[in-house]
Amino acid sequence: MLTMTNQEFSQLAAYIKANYGINLKEEKRALVTGRLHHVLIQNNFRNFSEYYEHILTDKTGNGAATLINKITTNHTFFMRETDHFEYCKAQVLPYLANQVKAKDLRIWSAGCSSGEEPYTLAMVIDEFFGKERLLWDAKVLATDISSRVLEEAKKGVYKNAEIATLPAQWRLNYFRKIDNEKSVLVDRIRNEVIYRKFNLMDSSFPFKRKFHVIFCRNVMIYFDAQTKWELVNKFFDLLEYGGYLFIGHSESLNREESKFKYIMPAVYRKE
């Protein structure tokens, strides 16, 4: 097993923080070493300094892409933090259906990982509008920094065990069994989610119009307070008035400082 010196770790950690916002504390050293070990062996790097040099000088961007694919934690599942989706159905969608006269909803899943979150949203939307669905343009924009998870998400293939907890009606309507192991989302839902690679640390956000809803859940937990604060302010500017921000239940915004109105745990609104 290769080891990482203090200097190698702090150098790599600084690079990752500067480029991706992810704050790797010292206790993550073993984890990082473990996750990258294979990459070093495969590419015949003798140590982490050589590897770091490669990341810096590699013009193709592949080195950095592999690094970020390895470093990010992508754990996610369908219907995660269920009460958020219930709130969407009971409050947010009825409000937007009433308010948005142009019938175009702009919903963003930022840090979407392998797609479970944006697809859950697409199914909630489909169920909410029912027959009226066709009258609405309500595609979900889903972004992540990791190209690996985006490729998985686009396929829309999930283990049967993973969707077992979904309502039977959903499994029936929205999934097609491939075999005893896996199922695939029907095109009707798959086409409702648009995947893009996007780094939340980019200084400019390339969105032409403001969003009605932003989900950024369990992403900012890896950022430090300052980075999170700046991002939350960007989200505020990127939302329409009356729009909602959903964050993870283990995260929270400082009520005294945030411009957002607190609605319920991990749900905020731009009023």
Add this chain to the structure above:
Amino acid sequence: MKKLLIVDDAAFMRLSIRNMMNNYDIEIVGEAANGLMGVEMYKELHPDVVTMDITMPEMSGIEALKAIKAHDPQAKVIMVSAMGQEGMVKEAIINGAKTFVVKPFKEEFLYQTISKVLGL
């Protein structure tokens, strides 16, 4: 100077309204962060006018409005609402709120609304 009490759970909104009124002859006599505090401070401070957020923890704006009206039927309360709260605004008006403003609003608009309510 007329006295204004701001009731809002969001520090950002309290600060915004305070800053907006900086340029006008309105004195902020108090800020309350929930309905319950709002009612207590009303009784204490006797403001000329109140801006009352609708959704707040502890006691909602509508409950606080009712309590203030019960204490002082002449109380002049302006509801501060968000889009999509038309139903609650209506309920507030029925319960004696003078009028309402919908977020986001400009400072001139807030001032005009306050002056109208105060008959300035």
